[in-house]
Amino acid sequence: MVLPTDTELLKAQADLWRHSLCYLTSIALKCAVELGIPTAIYRLGGAATLSSLATELSIPQSKFPFLGRIMRFLTSSGIFTTDDSSGEGTYNLNLLSKLLVDGIVLDGDAHQKAIVLTTTSRYYMEAALGLASWLKKDTSPPVTSPFQDLHGATLFDDSMACLDPEAHELFSEALAAHDNLGISVVLQKCPELFKGIQSLTDCCGGDGTTARAIIKAFPDLKCTVLDLHPVINKISADDTIEYVAGDMFKIIPPAQAVMLKLVLHFWNNEDCVKILTQCKKAIPPREEGGKVIIIDIVVGSTSKEMLEIELLMDMLMLAVTNGQQRDENEWCEIFMKAGFSGYKIVKKLGPRGIFEVYP
Ligand SMILES: C[S@@+](CC[C@H](N)C(=O)[O-])C[C@H]1O[C@@H](n2cnc3c(N)ncnc32)[C@H](O)[C@@H]1O
Known part of the structure; x- marks a missing residue:
């Protein structure tokens, strides 16, 4: 086996960190949607400083620095943009975050918030987390999905509505948002x-x-x-x-x-x-x-x-x-x-x- 160089080894380790942690991008996006950050920036005129954003969201002062770190991450992930031209850094909406603003309608009825909340819901995440054990389980055809296997319900079906009517409604809203855009x-x-x-x-x-x-x-x-x-x-x-x-x-x-x-x-x-x-x-x-x-x-x-x-x-x-x-x-x-x-x-x-x- 050819031994890797130190540089190659460090790069492989960094790549492994990235692949192991990139679920945090989805989680940070979910956090932004749950807090209503895109809508808050929109209400503040499309650009917000950290303190104005924190105040708009009723975040206590002790948590401002933490919000700042989440915003830095979301900006580097392409979900918001930043602008330092006025001396005081602001966070701005881009096209992606505009899709998450309450009350803005782009391309028909294409509000995309429900998609973020659905794909990061515990039902979806738990189905994905169970992939390895699902794969090992030998079942006779027709093979059912990890989602069905784990939750005993089928997505977008009456069985899901019976299991959790609120989640079913959210998932249906996400489906419509996905389809209509x-x-x-x-x-x-x-x-x-x-x-x-x-x-x-x-x-x-x-x-x-x-x-x-x-x-x-x-x-x-x-x-x-x-x-x-x-x-x-x-x-x-x-x-x-x-x-x-x-x-x-x-x-x-x-x-x-x-x-x-x-x-x-x-x-x-x-x-x-x-x-x-x-x-x-x-x-x-x-x-x-x-x-x-x-x-x-x-x-x-x-x-x-x-x-x-x-x-x-x-x-x-x-x-x-x-x-x-x-x-x-x-x-x-x-x-x-x-x-x-x-x-x-x-x-x-x-x-x-x-x-x-x-x-
Ligand atoms: C992903 S959506 C389709 C979206 C739609 N074509 C659009 O692009 O806006 C799936 C639709 O298929 C419908 N559906 C599922 N099974 C069906 C069946 N057996 N016969 C007719 N419609 C069905 C569901 O009720 C749901 O409205």
Whole structure:
């Protein structure tokens, strides 16, 4: 074995510290959200000194230095910025922390606070902490997620609502925040997805936020939203969209195109093939414009930073769902298994890819 140099050894040790401790970034972010730091900075005009921030947050004077250390860490992690130009250092909001301010709406209803509180909740953290023992436990298929195994409930399901209604509500809010951010970018960057289509079924379209944004841009499109009964029952009727309560594993309302936006990553390959098979039954042949539009994460970005995010999202799926994030080959495999003849990646928007899949 080639002996490492002292410099290499110190670097390896520092890297180990970083990997062992980076959970503290999530914890410090959770602390900022729980204290309402982004909203406090916003109320203070978008820039706050440590003392004005501490006063706004009602932090006792004895804790000011500790708040200062947390702010230094959050700033170095890219969650806030600092400005020393006036002589007195201030903390400022950047785009990321603006997403966490109460009352600011960027890109529709995309308040992201619930995502931080959900992913750092004890339910999520405990599921991830139990990974090693979960892996060692031999269970017959279908394999349930560490989350289900530990908590005896399925995320976003009635079983979670029974276990802890408050947490269930928070998790559902986080899901909506996760799903709703981004549709306006898709509409701007890929209008060709919807141009020339007469009808669209948004399969698992939730409360219809995405469908409403599409209809606003393409008013002539006949749009149907399919989701489960409890979701559809909560929606107030409007005359632009048809809301259908049902199970996508049984039938999907027919349309020229079916869209699955941020749906398939929640399901294992077997279920994805079943869902896609139903999609194929719902659309006409390719010559008549039949297609399935899929918007979901595609693992494999060349940028190291983006790839890390894609893989973190896969680890999240592993810990709390039965699904996974897929690379292009894995996507292609499920399309072909469901009997589709081809596909195209229309665009890659950050970690998300937009596919058209043809019957
Ligand atoms: C991740 S959300 C989808 C978000 C939505 N497509 C969007 O981008 O805004 C998952 C949705 O799938 C719905 N769902 C789950 N199982 C379903 C099923 N078997 N049939 C229809 N909808 C289902 C859930 O109720 C939930 O609204």
